[in-house]
Amino acid sequence: MPEHLDDVLRNLKPLEPIELPLLEARGCVLVEDVTAPVALPPFDNSSMDGYAVRTADVAGATEEFPAALTVVGDIAAGARDLPTVGPGEAARIMTGAPLPPGAEAVVPVEWTDGGTGTGPVTSMAAHGTAPGGGSGEVLVHRPVGEHGHVRARGSDIGAGALALRAGTVLGPPQIGLLAAIGRAVVRVRPRPRVVVLSTGSELVPPGETLGPGRIHDSNSYALTAAAREAGAIAFRVASVSDDAATLRATVDDQLARADVLVTSGGVSVGAYDVVKEALSRPDEEGGRVEFRRLAMQPGKPQGFGRIGPDRTPLLALPGNPVSSYVSFELFVRPVIRTLMGLPPDDRGTLRAVCPEGVASSPRGKRQFLRGRYHGGTVTPVGGSGSHLVKALSDANALIVVPEETTSVAPGAEVDVVLLG
Ligand SMILES: Nc1nc2c(c(=O)[nH]1)N[C@H]1C(S)=C(S)[C@@H](COP(=O)(O)OP(=O)(O)OC[C@H]3O[C@@H](n4cnc5c(N)ncnc54)[C@H](O)[C@@H]3O)O[C@H]1N2
Numbered sequence: 013m014p015e016h017l018d019d020v021l022r023n024l025k026p027l028e029p030i031e032l033p034l035l036e037a038r039g040c041v042l043v044e045d046v047t048a049p050v051a052l053p054p055f056d057n058s059s060m061d062g063y064a065v066r067t068a069d070v071a072g073a074t075e076e077f078p079a080a081l082t083v084v085g086d087i088a089a090g091a092r093d094l095p096t097v098g099p100g101e102a103a104r105i106m107t108g109a110p111l112p113p114g115a116e117a118v119v120p121v122e123w124t125d126g127g128t129g130t131g132p133v134t135s136m137a138a139h140g141t142a143p144g145g146g147s148g149e150v151l152v153h154r155p156v157g158e159h160g161h162v163r164a165r166g167s168d169i170g171a172g173a174l175a176l177r178a179g180t181v182l183g184p185p186q187i188g189l190l191a192a193i194g195r196a197v198v199r200v201r202p203r204p205r206v207v208v209l210s211t212g213s214e215l216v217p218p219g220e221t222l223g224p225g226r227i228h229d230s231n232s233y234a235l236t237a238a239a240r241e242a243g244a245i246a247f248r249v250a251s252v253s254d255d256a257a258t259l260r261a262t263v264d265d266q267l268a269r270a271d272v273l274v275t276s277g278g279v280s281v282g283a284y285d286v287v288k289e290a291l292s293r294p295d296e297e298g299g300r301v302e303f304r305r306l307a308m309q310p311g312k313p314q315g316f317g318r319i320g321p322d323r324t325p326l327l328a329l330p331g332n333p334v335s336s337y338v339s340f341e342l343f344v345r346p347v348i349r350t351l352m353g354l355p356p357d358d359r360g361t362l363r364a365v366c367p368e369g370v371a372s373s374p375r376g377k378r379q380f381l382r383g384r385y386h387g388g389t390v391t392p393v394g395g396s397g398s399h400l401v402k403a404l405s406d407a408n409a410l411i412v413v414p415e416e417t418t419s420v421a422p423g424a425e426v427d428v429v430l431l432g
């Protein structure tokens with residue numbers, strides 16, 4: 013099984029970088045060092061709604077003996093023409109507004125009478141209802157130190173400094189930083205385009221009525237959702253019936269928009285296993301898919317190859333719903349991550365106590381049982397049947413039983429891979 017993953021990832025290179033608008037770059041890997049063209053904050057500004065003052069004017073101020081200052085203006089965030097604050101003066105100032113010339117600090121409005129001539133206030137009167145707030149007199153009840161409640165220019169990042177290093181994965185805070193320094197587009201590894209195609213003449217899309225012997229196509233939905241969750245741009249193709257020529261034509265058509273192709277079903281040993289039939293032969297460019305049986309359960313039959321003019325990777329997953337999902341986790345997710353320039357395995361394994369144990373596991377096969385993990389304990393859900401989609405949806409983890417282990421005693425520890 014690890015050998016199969018090695019084969020799948022061999023010679024797989026991250027996609028060529030492209031420029032993307034910020035929000036499209038979320039989750040992508042940055043490929044350039046980004047420096048800040050401007051300082052953050054770009055100017056000294058107030059961290060409180062209050063009054064910009066000269067510290068000497070309010071030294072020793074108390075509620076009993078307040079400092080009375082003349083209000084020389086009102087400074088809202090975004091203000092351009094700033095009043096100069098001279099001795100004995102103050103300017104009413106809002107959070108984020110530039111510190112005016114002459115002022116050295118800000119006293120929060122709660123330390124003042126807000127210009128009301130009464131006692132301490134808890135807020136300012138709204139400019140709309142009391143437009144005179146930028147004039148008159150204010151009584152300040154407490155002193156403030158130099159730079160008090162002032163956010164200094166460049167205190168976050170200086171102009172010309174490194175904001176983000178190449179290789180950073182762009183999460184929401186990094187996207188926010190890029191926006192803050194004025195970057196609208198960035199150079200990143202793009203999301204791979206993954207085309208998901210299920211096969212089987214029994215398949216009916218959800219929303220349509222089932223006829224005799226028919227089932228709803230669930231794999232293409234689960235796999236497309238999984239590909240998107242892994243970071244890909246995923247397209248779901250309507251299921252293809254068990255006809256090799258139709259399947260081959262569909263796959264060839266889809267190559268134009270695929271960085272990766274994923275199929276489900278048709279890889280076992282039955283008479284209608286058309287994926288094998290359609291993709292085993294070499295294509296015009298010599299690309300072909302190789303089919304194998306791996307020592308794992310679920311997910312024993314697997315196909316992998318590079319096809320078409322661009323040698324597009326194709327992973328042919330088994331049709332049983334749990335098998336296809338587990339196969340995606342083990343093989344397709346690492347492909348998507350590698351193409352994005354991310355480390356292939358982000359899930360990791362942890363140890364957990366399994367109070368119920370595992371009664372039996374096939375010798376010589378690595379078994380991936382579905383489990384519910386909580387606080388260091390994991391409980392198997394639904395048994396080993398690879399048709400059990402409800403149990404899969406109840407699970408949040410895979411319990412990994414190694415090849416040489418044929419049972420796990422109740423209360424023993426097991427390896428667990430947390431899902432999603
Ligand atoms: N004689 C043998 N039979 C089987 C073997 C074997 O070694 N010898 N292996 C079994 C294992 S293990 C698996 S896994 C499956 C793999 O079969 P295929 O990949 O050929 O898949 P299908 O036969 O097309 O379907 C299997 C099963 O899954 C259902 N299915 C298929 N596609 C979907 C879908 N899109 N949504 C929901 N369900 C789907 C399908 O109806 C079948 O029930 O082979 C075993 N057999």
Ligand code: MOO
Pocket residue numbers: 308309310311312313330332335336398
């Ligand atoms: O490998 Mo099958 O995938 O065991 O059900």
